[in-house]
Amino acid sequence: MKENNGFGKQHDSSTGLRLKTGLAEMLKGGVIMDVMNVAQARIAEEAGAVAVMALERVPAMIRAEGGVARMASPRLIKEIMEVCTIPVMAKARIGHFAEAQVLQSLGVDFIDESEVLTPADEQHHIDKHAFTTPFVCGAKNLGEALRRISEGAAMIRTKGEPGTGDVVHAVTHMRTIVREIKALTALRGDELYAAAKNLQAPYELVRMVAEAGKLPVPNFSAGGIATPADASLMMQLGAETIFVGSGIFMKEGGTPLDIEKNDEERKEAISRARAIVLATLHYDDPKIVAEASEAVIGSMKGLAAAAIEEKNLMQTRGW
């Protein structure tokens, strides 16, 4: 099967998928940071982020301000690509394949089909096989992860509850995915057909997971991770890389730290970014996580996920 991205370049689909998961492999053990401007992107790269996610508003601001959240302006994305040597990711709305086409044409390195933005399709996710650019998608459980992989996702991340600074749902989702994978490995071969039915996922993928004991693509974590200890927790639960959204550049509610004019707030952002990178690398060494936590000045105020009404949760977007 050939795929054509419309730019005169073709890969057969297995080659394409290997290149996509290959880049995900290079991002393992690192931190991917949300950035809203060039100044934040510079701080992220300087702190040791393995990639940045370029977006107009971080989840905490979207939550505070409301309205329709869309793909970032191509102007912003290009500016950030211009100053970063590390990979640049950007978000498209769930099902909005035209936004994804735009992002691919800009040359971003990874597209996040994200529940953080307002969904554009209530039924269909993007057919990600049709793109050369790799995709990452969120998942709350194994069935959802495998549905996204069958659509062509090259990386899965837990959804968590974005923009809250409350790690509780990222924990729930990671534990669920890991537990469901373990359960599959204990099944007899002839039991996998019913397992696939129950997971609402393709049998072939279910069989692969049962045999390998892990997802066929890297499994990262996102959604509410705000402190070095949060990063350590998610890595110990099985995450291979950490996404940090609002946790680095936000102070209270929808207000970002002023890193351009206020030197104290700039130092605060740098201290948080560095500390999360350090704690992600040495996640299994509590002494270093303690050292990283101690170096942090201030923290995002956060919003308890339990206080959010069901209809305002972002994680229930997508299926």
Place this chain on the structure above:
Amino acid sequence: MTPPSPAIGVLALQGAFEVHARRLAELGADASLVRKPGQLAALDALVIPGGESTTFLKHLERAGFYGVLNEFVHSKPVFGTCAGCILLAREVTNPHQSSLGALDIAVERNAYGRQNDSTILSAETALPGGPLEMVFIRSPRITRISDSIQVLAKRGDSPVLVRQGQILASTFHPELSHDPRVHQLFLNIVRSAMP
């Protein structure tokens, strides 16, 4: 009598360390992940994997890691892939950044473009056994080599697999292919350097 398994560390600051360690273990090495400078002393050799070289440098600045690693790469067998090759080079451009300088080459980062320009090629190399699959991901380009460098594979006119004594480096990712020949070559280098 079987020779002792060489102890080969894989620098695991971040990146594709797992796949390297798995491949080395399959080939009979005693592979381990290295996250702290103190772990280097017990090793016969080291692999510096792909990942983000800027991130590696940030981690190496801590806890005297850079100095210890610098000493290691100038005295023991080392294999660097992609970001690892960048770290070993004498000179790095696009942008300029510091490097260990153990391998007398100049490297340009992200020289072939972004992820959409990543590609898998197959070509004859100096390694026996037919064409070698080479996976290039946001790959750097070796732009200059000294006379002491042996070129083992090329992409167009640019070297992509090079050797200088006991140092081996590739701009592609042999750990992402099934073909074990490049890792096998490194193991041979390591074994012949062992007392």
